Amino acid sequence: MTTHFNFSVTQGDFNLKIDASVNDGEVLAVLGPNGSGKSTLLRMLSGLQQIGTGHISSRNILWDSPADDIFVEAQQRRVGVVFQDYLLFKELSAVENVAFGLRAQGVNKATATEQARALLQQVGLSEHFHKKTPALSGGQAQRVALARALAIQPHLLLLDEPLAALDVATRQTVRRDLRRYLSSFQGAVVLVTHDPIDAYALADRVLILENGQVMQIGTLNEVTAHPRSRYVADLVGTNLITGHASGVTLTTSMGVTVVLADQAEGDVFAVIKPQAITIVTSNESFSSARNTWPGVITDIDRSAERCRITLHGPLPLVAEITAAAVESMALRVGDEVFAVVKATEVQVYSR
Amino acid sequence: MTRQRLRQSSLPWPMLVLAGVTVAFFALPFTGLVWRAPWSKVTDILSEKSVGTALWLSLETSLITALISCIFGIPLAWLLARVNFPGRSFVRALATLSMVLPPVVGGVALFFSFGRRGLFGQYLNDWFGIRLPFTTAGVVIAQCFVAMPFLVLTVEAAIRQLDSRYEDAARTLGASRLYVFRRITLPSIKPALVAGVALAWARALGEFGATITFAGNLPGTTQTMPLATYLALESDPEAALILSMLMITVSFVVLVGLRDHWLGHQRNDLVS
Numbered sequence: 090m091t092t093h094f095n096f097s098v099t100q101g102d103f104n105l106k107i108d109a110s111v112n113d114g115e116v117l118a119v120l121g122p123n124g125s126g127k128s129t130l131l132r133m134l135s136g137l138q139q140i141g142t143g144h145i146s147s148r149n150i151l152w153d154s155p156a157d158d159i160f161v162e163a164q165q166r167r168v169g170v171v172f173q174d175y176l177l178f179k180e181l182s183a184v185e186n187v188a189f190g191l192r193a194q195g196v197n198k199a200t201a202t203e204q205a206r207a208l209l210q211q212v213g214l215s216e217h218f219h220k221k222t223p224a225l226s227g228g229q230a231q232r233v234a235l236a237r238a239l240a241i242q243p244h245l246l247l248l249d250e251p252l253a254a255l256d257v258a259t260r261q262t263v264r265r266d267l268r269r270y271l272s273s274f275q276g277a278v279v280l281v282t283h284d285p286i287d288a289y290a291l292a293d294r295v296l297i298l299e300n301g302q303v304m305q306i307g308t309l310n311e312v313t314a315h316p317r318s319r320y321v322a323d324l325v326g327t328n329l330i331t332g333h334a335s336g337v338t339l340t341t342s343m344g345v346t347v348v349l350a351d352q353a354e355g356d357v358f359a360v361i362k363p364q365a366i367t368i369v370t371s372n373e374s375f376s377s378a379r380n381t382w383p384g385v386i387t388d389i390d391r392s393a394e395r396c397r398i399t400l401h402g403p404l405p406l407v408a409e410i411t412a413a414a415v416e417s418m419a420l421r422v423g424d425e426v427f428a429v430v431k432a433t434e435v436q437v438y439s440r
Numbered sequence: 441m442t443r444q445r446l447r448q449s450s451l452p453w454p455m456l457v458l459a460g461v462t463v464a465f466f467a468l469p470f471t472g473l474v475w476r477a478p479w480s481k482v483t484d485i486l487s488e489k490s491v492g493t494a495l496w497l498s499l500e501t502s503l504i505t506a507l508i509s510c511i512f513g514i515p516l517a518w519l520l521a522r523v524n525f526p527g528r529s530f531v532r533a534l535a536t537l538s539m540v541l542p543p544v545v546g547g548v549a550l551f552f553s554f555g556r557r558g559l560f561g562q563y564l565n566d567w568f569g570i571r572l573p574f575t576t577a578g579v580v581i582a583q584c585f586v587a588m589p590f591l592v593l594t595v596e597a598a599i600r601q602l603d604s605r606y607e608d609a610a611r612t613l614g615a616s617r618l619y620v621f622r623r624i625t626l627p628s629i630k631p632a633l634v635a636g637v638a639l640a641w642a643r644a645l646g647e648f649g650a651t652i653t654f655a656g657n658l659p660g661t662t663q664t665m666p667l668a669t670y671l672a673l674e675s676d677p678e679a680a681l682i683l684s685m686l687m688i689t690v691s692f693v694v695l696v697g698l699r700d701h702w703l704g705h706q707r708n709d710l711v712s
């Protein structure tokens with residue numbers, strides 16, 4: 090069983106156009122920068138807002154299809170949502186929050202409370218049942234929010250930045266636990282995040298959303314191996330070059346020539362890993378590397394024994410070299426240097 | 441402590457002076473009233489049957505008005521705050537018009553609409569045998585017309601200030617809009633609701649113009665305390681003073697009581 094969504098919606102100047110599906114038992118992470126349309130997507134999927142054109146369906150039931158005049162409202166969809174700042178009801182205790190959905194659907198108080206307690210224990214909260222939610226810690230509140238969403242046995246579970254509100258220390262344990270609950274969850278999961286670590290840890294597939302458009306969708310390996318935008322390349326920490334290939338040369342829009350190891354034709358992407366770049370101070374010495382580009386160092390970012398060097402020039406690049414190399418070459422911000430790359434280190438794939 | 445004192449001493453004196461004048465402006469009329477009241481005759485005047493009748497009628501009608509205002513005013517406030525329908529600002533203006541109208545004008549409007557020969561009143565009379573003018577029901581209608589906007593405005597502002605995402609969250613949990621309103625919205629606006637009810641009730645208790653125009657001035661049926669006070673001023677000024685004192689006492693006790701009980705320590709809950 091699958092949840093399909095293929096729709097577009099316009100809000101002011103912003104247009105969101107998306108076509109994807111999630112299988113039951115699968116976690117799809119939606120990654121994108123701020124303002125890419127992630128929150129809008131969640132509002133459409135949860136039924137808090139209507140789509141413009143297209144359709145949303147879950148397990149062969151149409152939830153939203155303007156052409157057929159069908160719109161199932163949020164309260165009638167089997168969708169559980171964990172909101173970014175949880176939105177736990179302040180006047181209610183932890184148990185009452187979790188029991189809320191069951192009570193709203195007419196389950197009697199005793200049964201609802203019992204189920205709520207069981208769910209809270211499942212997500213690892215075995216005390217503080219009767220605490221009002223403002224008194225809970227971030228990690229506890231996250232668990233209550235998850236249990237509350239799961240209580241209505243949703244077909245589709247939506248997680249909106251579920252870990253963003255937590256401090257770094259809590260985030261790791263909560264992420265690990267979340268992974269465990271998600272693996273036992275029967276329905277489909279859409280996880281919205283801007284943190285690639287969440288996607289690595291929790292998702293089966295990744296959808297990259299930028300400016301309301303799907304840039305890429307696939308398994309994490311597929312997406313990271315062949316980034317199709319600057320955003321993804323930055324997430325992965327690699328260099329992305331866009332240009333036109335003819336034979337064994339690629340020409341960028343700035344007119345920079347990149348020598349390739351193999352033949353390629355047409356509009357292409359090329360990636361160069363930062364570790365594959367060598368920095369030299371003079372381009373006069375002979376080398377087997379086919380590519381040498383000039384650049385000015387604009388940043389040197391040191392972490393442990395490695396440094397990431399940001400180069401500004403006709404072809405902007407990030408290179409990763411050892412801290413020892415930086416010291417022996419006495420590299421400084423503002424130095425004019427050359428980036429040297431073997432043609433075999435340039436991976437090309439079509440656009 | 442030093443810090444506290446520093447802040448006290450740096451209060452701007454023009455604000456203090458002007459605020460002081462305002463307090464005096466509110467306090468002096470009551471002082472005059474208390475000064476002139478014929479305290480020796482209090483028991484005589486209060487034990488008069490007509491006073492008791494008027495007081496009881498005032499309490500009865502104003503409380504019914506408060507209740508009716510809740511039943512009909514809260515749904516309207518919710519609609520104005522949460523549903524974006526065409527003509528919303530027109531409806532809001534209409535529902536609050538009677539706050540700014542002279543009450544007598546409201547009474548005249550009611551008379552020509554719901555009076556015995558009024559546009560709708562004649563049918564009420566012919567079809568159902570219902571007569572509103574010169575009845576206690578007419579007093580309640582007049583009071584509702586003038587007092588309900590206070591509740592509608594207060595409650596609407598409170599709902600508008602609520603973070604609507606909590607209501608969204610409740611809906612995703614399968615709660616109908618009515619259930620969301622009852623379990624999430626209403627508990628969150630409780631202090632504002634109490635304030636709104638108190639305002640509407642107090643306005644109804646003091647209603648004069650619309651009542652006397654639409655419902656008349658029949659002792660026992662439509663003569664409420666404000667009407668009795670006004671009439672007494674011509675025939676028996678000492679009784680008017682005592683009646684005024686009585687109304688001030690009742691209103692003041694209720695307002696102070698409500699403020700302490702509902703509005704004092706619950707204010708933190710409003711902040712989300």
